[in-house]
Amino acid sequence: MSRVNKTQFGILSLLSKKDMSGYDxxxxASKVAPFHWxxxxxxxxxxxxxxxxxELVESHVDQKSGDRNRRIYTITTKGLDALKLWLAEPTEPTPAREELLLKLTAGEHAPIxxxxxxxxxxxxxxxxxQKALVTIQNNIDSAHAEGLRKxxxxxxxxxxALTLEAKLAWCEKSLQTLREYKG
Amino acid sequence: MSRVNKTQFGILSLLSKKDMSGYDxxxxASKVAPFHWxxxxxxxxxxxxxxxxxELVESHVDQKSGDRNRRIYTITTKGLDALKLWLAEPTEPTPAREELLLKLTAGEHAPIxxxxxxxxxxxxxxxxxQKALVTIQNNIDSAHAEGLRKxxxxxxxxxxALTLEAKLAWCEKSLQTLREYKG
DNA sequence: CGTGTCATGTAATCAGTTACATGATTCA
DNA sequence: TGAATCATGTAACTGATTACATGACACG
Known part of the structure; x- marks a missing residue:
């Protein structure tokens, strides 16, 4: 259970909405989910x-669009089933890795x-x-926008939005603490 | 610059405070930084x-404590310098990986x-x-507690604390949205 | 005709986890 | 004496990134 690749489900998830090439x-992914994957x-x-x-996906070479060697992938019924199975599985928490915080734990070795x-x-x-997020919000409002999916x-x-806000607040607070430290 | 192992600096950082064995x-790490590393x-x-x-650390076998084959590591001057160099380097943002959000993007394929x-x-x-965090806060208040380090x-x-709070708020909000969806 | 984007891929390497192996000490 | 914890390590594998390689098409 714990030994499964999650990226493959990210791909299946995208293909469940639309047939796409690897390039697409x-x-x-970088347009719709740059913040969590x-x-x-x-x-x-x-x-x-x-x-x-x-056999979770099928593919064929695209004929249209100038015959540019585009291989289009389609999710199969088996692929959809696999996706649904994954959705039902318990989700383990992601171990966080914040390099800046790691540096802070050695803070005393550097000048303020x-x-x-x-x-x-x-x-x-x-x-x-946060700016990039506004663009994404616009995508949500215009393009797709159908009930559940939206x-x-x-x-x-x-x-x-919420986690970025929290990080920003932490940042401002910490900056103030540092600036006020000893005068 | 981008091709450096960050975990090694985490280790150097801990050794900069106290000589320790691998086990220590x-x-x-799991006591002081379970949330960001x-x-x-x-x-x-x-x-x-x-x-x-x-030559960033030195080691010797510990004689005390029952001669239990404990190898104690000490950071060297060279090691401290390497640590300081890393502290001065720009910190790239960590690409986030939140499996639950990945699942949400395929949400329409599962029952609410x-x-x-x-x-x-x-x-x-x-x-x-959040409960575990309280314990850590106690550690900070009692054990170490000296100016800069604290x-x-x-x-x-x-x-x-702040990011957990934000995530909790998001969670409650989303749960409400789901429960209210269509009746 | 050259730059940028579309498009697909491979090789090498690094980072991290799992599972295993070993053995000493402590304490109920 | 048996379980828990202390303590150190290795082998095999998975996951992900970097860097490279190739070539077609669009456009100005």
Whole structure:
């Protein structure tokens, strides 16, 4: 149970909505889920092949669009079943890995202004993500938008929004603490 | 720059505070930083060996405590320098991986009550972590507690507290949305 | 005709986990 | 004496990233 690849389900999940090529999947992932799943870049091609071998997806070479060697993947009934099985499985918590916090635990070995800078960079990264999130929200509002599907998309948006907000608040608070430390 | 192992710095960071054995490091990590760094369990032994080869740490077999084959590691000046260098480096954002959110993007393929259960489990995991966090806060208040060091420890505690709170809020909100969906 | 994007892939490497193996000490 | 904990390690594997390689098409 614990020995299963999760990225393959991310791919199946995307294919359950629309037939796509490997390239499309990469694009979609970075457009729709950049906050909770890495684009898994060039690893999707081997996974697609493995999925096809297991008969969870089928593929054919696309004829349209200039015959550009595009291989389109389609999810099979077996693939949908596998996806549903995964959805029903218990979800283990993700072990977090925040490099900045790891650095903070060794904070006493660096000058305070250095950490102020680290935190400012962190804050900028958050602000940048928040901007990107607005774009995603627009995608949700316009393109798809049908009942259940929209609700679930909105949920993932909310998750990102709320956690980013919390991180930003922490950042501001910590910056103030650092700036006020000893004068 | 991007091709460096971060866990080794976690280990150096702990050794910068106190000489320790591999076993101690494992214990300490799970006690002091369970929220932002995994215990990296049985991988610390090879890393310790690698660090010793690079002369970033030294070791000796402990004589006390019943001669129990304990190898104690000490950080070297070179090791401290490496640690400080890492602290000064820019910190890239961690790509998040939240399996539950990945499942939500395929939400339309499962019955709503199933996702209610998933979210309830998620909430329980958060509540559990929040309890554990109180213990850590006690550790900070009593054991260590000296100026700068305490401040940085407190910061990592705050980070965990704030992000857990945000996730809990999201969880409650989403549960309500699901329960109210169509009656 | 050259740059950018579309499109697919492989090889090498690194990071991390699981499962296993070994043995000493402590304490009920 | 048997279970729990202390203590160190290895082998095999999985997951993910980096860097590379190839080539077609679109456009200005």
């Amino acid at each position: 999947i990469k694009q979609m 890495s684009e898994s870049n060039a690893q999707i091609y081997p996974i697609l092949k493995a999925l096809e071998k297991e 202004p250095q950490f102020i800078q680290q935190l400012e960079t962190f804050r900028d990264q958050i602000l940048h993500r 609700m679930y998309l909105q949920m993932t948006y909310d998750y990102a | 490091i494992k214990q300490m 995994s215990e990296s369990n049985a991988q610390i032994y090879p890393i310790l060996k690698a660090l010793e080869k690079e 009550p199933q996702f209610i259960q998933q979210l309830e489990t998620f909430r329980d995991q958060i509540l559990h972590r 401040m940085y420890l407190q910061m990592t505690y705050d980070y965990a």
